[in-house]
Amino acid sequence: MAEGFTILIDGKRAEARPGETILDVLRREQVETPTLCNHQHLTPAKTCRACVVELKGSRPLVASCERKAEPDMEVRTDSERVQNARRGVFELLLSQNDVSTAPGLVSQAEQLGAVPDRYRGQKYERGFFDDNKLYVRDFDKCILCYRCVEACGPDVQNTFALTVAGRGFTAGISAGFDETLVDSACVFCGNCVEVCPTGALMDRREHTLRAQGRYDESQQDVVQTTCSYCGVGCQLDLHVDRRRNEIVKVTSPDQHPITLGFLCVKGRYGYSFLEAEDKPEEAVKGA
Amino acid sequence: MTAMHEAVLLRRRGAKAGDLKSYIGSGGLAALKKARAIGPEETVRILTDSGLVGRGGAAFPAGRKWESVRTAKDPIRYVVLNTDESEPGTFKDRVMIESDPFMVLEGLLIACYAVSATRAYIYVRGEYRHVAELLAKSLRELQQAGHLEAVGPNGAALEVEIRRGGGAYICGEETALFRSIEGYRGEPMAKPPFPTVAGLFRKPTVVNNVETLANVPDIIAFGAKALRSRGTERSPGTKLFSVSGSVDRPDTYEVPFGTRLSDLLELAGGGKDLQAVLMGGAAGTFVFPKDFDLSLSYEGVAERHTTLGSGAVIAFDRETNLWQVAERLGRFFAHESCGQCVPCRVGTRRQHEMLQALAEGHGRGDERGLLTRLSQVMTDASICGLGQTAATAVRSLLEAESAGLLAN
Ligand SMILES: Cc1cc2nc3c(=O)[nH]c(=O)nc-3n(C[C@H](O)[C@H](O)[C@H](O)COP(=O)(O)O)c2cc1C
Ligand code: SF4
Ligand code: SF4
Ligand code: SF4
Numbered sequence: 001m002a003e004g005f006t007i008l009i010d011g012k013r014a015e016a017r018p019g020e021t022i023l024d025v026l027r028r029e030q031v032e033t034p035t036l037c038n039h040q041h042l043t044p045a046k047t048c049r050a051c052v053v054e055l056k057g058s059r060p061l062v063a064s065c066e067r068k069a070e071p072d073m074e075v076r077t078d079s080e081r082v083q084n085a086r087r088g089v090f091e092l093l094l095s096q097n098d099v100s101t102a103p104g105l106v107s108q109a110e111q112l113g114a115v116p117d118r119y120r121g122q123k124y125e126r127g128f129f130d131d132n133k134l135y136v137r138d139f140d141k142c143i144l145c146y147r148c149v150e151a152c153g154p155d156v157q158n159t160f161a162l163t164v165a166g167r168g169f170t171a172g173i174s175a176g177f178d179e180t181l182v183d184s185a186c187v188f189c190g191n192c193v194e195v196c197p198t199g200a201l202m203d204r205r206e207h208t209l210r211a212q213g214r215y216d217e218s219q220q221d222v223v224q225t226t227c228s229y230c231g232v233g234c235q236l237d238l239h240v241d242r243r244r245n246e247i248v249k250v251t252s253p254d255q256h257p258i259t260l261g262f263l264c265v266k267g268r269y270g271y272s273f274l275e276a277e278d279k280p281e282e283a284v285k286g287a
Numbered sequence: 288m289t290a291m292h293e294a295v296l297l298r299r300r301g302a303k304a305g306d307l308k309s310y311i312g313s314g315g316l317a318a319l320k321k322a323r324a325i326g327p328e329e330t331v332r333i334l335t336d337s338g339l340v341g342r343g344g345a346a347f348p349a350g351r352k353w354e355s356v357r358t359a360k361d362p363i364r365y366v367v368l369n370t371d372e373s374e375p376g377t378f379k380d381r382v383m384i385e386s387d388p389f390m391v392l393e394g395l396l397i398a399c400y401a402v403s404a405t406r407a408y409i410y411v412r413g414e415y416r417h418v419a420e421l422l423a424k425s426l427r428e429l430q431q432a433g434h435l436e437a438v439g440p441n442g443a444a445l446e447v448e449i450r451r452g453g454g455a456y457i458c459g460e461e462t463a464l465f466r467s468i469e470g471y472r473g474e475p476m477a478k479p480p481f482p483t484v485a486g487l488f489r490k491p492t493v494v495n496n497v498e499t500l501a502n503v504p505d506i507i508a509f510g511a512k513a514l515r516s517r518g519t520e521r522s523p524g525t526k527l528f529s530v531s532g533s534v535d536r537p538d539t540y541e542v543p544f545g546t547r548l549s550d551l552l553e554l555a556g557g558g559k560d561l562q563a564v565l566m567g568g569a570a571g572t573f574v575f576p577k578d579f580d581l582s583l584s585y586e587g588v589a590e591r592h593t594t595l596g597s598g599a600v601i602a603f604d605r606e607t608n609l610w611q612v613a614e615r616l617g618r619f620f621a622h623e624s625c626g627q628c629v630p631c632r633v634g635t636r637r638q639h640e641m642l643q644a645l646a647e648g649h650g651r652g653d654e655r656g657l658l659t660r661l662s663q664v665m666t667d668a669s670i671c672g673l674g675q676t677a678a679t680a681v682r683s684l685l686e687a688e689s690a691g692l693l694a695n
């Protein structure tokens with residue numbers, strides 16, 4: 001294995017290993033760095049530009065999530081230029097998106113001192129799509145982070161149902177030629193929902209409960225189990241609303257060695273039989 | 288001193304343009320022959336010595352690019368001729384090819400030979416259908432006459448593919464261009480890795496502008512000094528400029544580097560009562576009469592904080608409202624942003640909205656400050672040159688306005 005080396009972060013030496021990105025080093029050194037498109041299991045899309053840093057020798061700022069650390073790199077994260085650029089990214093997003101289900105985005109924006117109404121103008125309006133039984137797509141909330149495209153494509157699912165269509169401000173996520181999901185290549189694994197950082201993609205049940213004011217994470221317990229559909233043995237976390245003893249959604253731990261948080265349609269959405277055993281009459285009526 | 292229109296690259300412009308017999312009759316293809324006699328290493332050395340820098344906008348030394356691909360470990364390499372020419376106000380590559388397709392193609396063949404390219408691609412702007420057809424016809428003639436033989440690696444015939452773009456400015460950016468050829472959305476990739484290391488299909492790739500490669504045959508045929516006999520020490524050779532707007536004779540002009548901007552404008556029949564020129568296209572800056580004496584060379588424009596960019600020179604008279612021009616530029620960038628990164632995707636939109644307000648005179652008063660602030664975010668944080676330069680012209684206009692240089 002190749003030797004470790006050091007880089008300079010805001011004037012201080014920090015250890016780095018070959019293959020690591022600047023962001024990896026920043027995280028280990030606990031230098032707080034905002035990110036939106038970055039996801040631990042996905043290829044860096046380097047599109048949101050929230051994590052930019054100043055790199056000696058580079059005229060523009062560079063995305064720390066994507067740029068590999070090299071010996072003796074000199075990185076600055078504390079300069080006014082960096083702070084201004086990061087704040088700008090959040091201010092631009094706040095000027096276009098509905099961020100009501102994106103608490104991570106909002107809190108990072110606050111930390112940076114972003115002014116929500118700095119810029120005004122046309123909102124991002126790509127519409128609400130309710131075209132299947134398992135999840136809804138509210139693209140007014142989409143920040144085009146590319147996570148869902150990568151998860152549906154080569155990074156996880158290899159289904160390639162999703163792509164970016166159009167360009168500039170009107171670019172957006174599309175299942176082929178703006179097909180409904182049912183008519184697209186989608187296999188309803190829900191892995192795009194899993195990685196979406198803004199709630200633009202949301203399980204139908206969560207969406208319905210939110211609309212009814214009944215979605216409350218503090219009232220949920222997580223029950224661990226193993227998926228019973230096949231022999232792979234994916235761990236499932238059943239999120240159960242303890243008030244109604246009702247499953248609100250199913251996820252898998254993002255560090256689970258088999259799933260890395262990703263599931264298939266059966267594990268993620270095929271849970272109504274559990275409720276049928278408890279409350280057969282309700283299951284017949286439909287959830 | 289009045290400038291001279293010095294036809295070097297454009298010397299075959301006119302009646303016999305695009306005729307292979309007369310091209311060869313006037314010395315054409317001698318450079319390719321010489322390159323094959325002296326070998327790849329020497330060919331690249333001559334190019335490096337000539338000091339030729341890329342004419343596509345980034346002014347990168349052509350010899351350095353060729354040398355790193357020539358010496359790459361990977362046996363599969365590509366050469367791409369960037370004929371996407373989509374910068375507003377820029378038409379010199381089209382004129383170059385229309386005037387002398389064989390000189391451009393000979394430059395391409397020499398490049399392929401020098402770096403042992405396994406295949407060449409010519410990426411032509413979608414709207415330039417006739418240019419693509421002219422190139423295809425000329426290539427066919429070269430091939431039928433056997434001139435592509437043994438230009439490829441290990442004595443193989445060279446394969447050249449012509450690809451037409453789909454009408455997106457961004458596909459002129461080299462990495463987006465690669466994606467487009469590969470069959471994906473034209474979205475720029477992060478650099479590094481640079482194209483010479485991992486370019487088209489992640490293989491070492493030389494990508495050059497039309498005018499860059501058009502310079503190559505003379506350099507190889509007559510030596511590095513041929514280029515250095517014109518222009519300045521640091522900007523050797525001649526340069527093509529697309530001059531348009533408020534001038535009597537808009538056209539492509541070829542002048543030695545170091546020519547004064549005012550002389551170029553005079554050549555084009557303008558310059559008397561101009562308010563400003565936009566140098567370098569949409570991604571360039573506005574230059575005002577006080578700077579019309581600037582030297583058209585890389586060092587000359589740097590001194591005055593402007594750029595040669597793509598070689599576009601757009602002249603505006605005193606009647607023109609430059610905020611309306613800026614609004615058009617803003618619309619262009621908002622329309623052409625690929626949409627990948629936030630600073631450019633949202634930033635070009637916000638910029639255009641504010642420019643619209645200013646051009647129509649119903650701003651809220653805070654636009655100028657916001658535009659300055661936004662320009663910094665876009666310049667610093669965008670992925671590629673489009674977003675990084677989308678605010679350059681606007682910023683130069685804001686500065687000019689504060690200095691009281693606008694006519695209305
Ligand atoms: C948005 C954008 C558009 C570009 N369009 C062109 C183009 O149309 N033609 C071109 O030759 N270079 C264009 N470039 C520059 C290319 O990326 C590249 O630097 C150039 O083709 C290299 O050739 P050269 O070294 O011969 O100049 C563009 C760059 C950007 C950022
Ligand atoms: S549910 Fe799965 S297959 Fe369908 S779009 Fe999302 S990631 Fe792709
Ligand atoms: S839908 Fe969600 S995951 Fe997909 S690009 Fe938009 S914000 Fe990102
Ligand atoms: S700067 Fe603009 S054109 Fe370039 S990658 Fe970003 S969005 Fe696309």
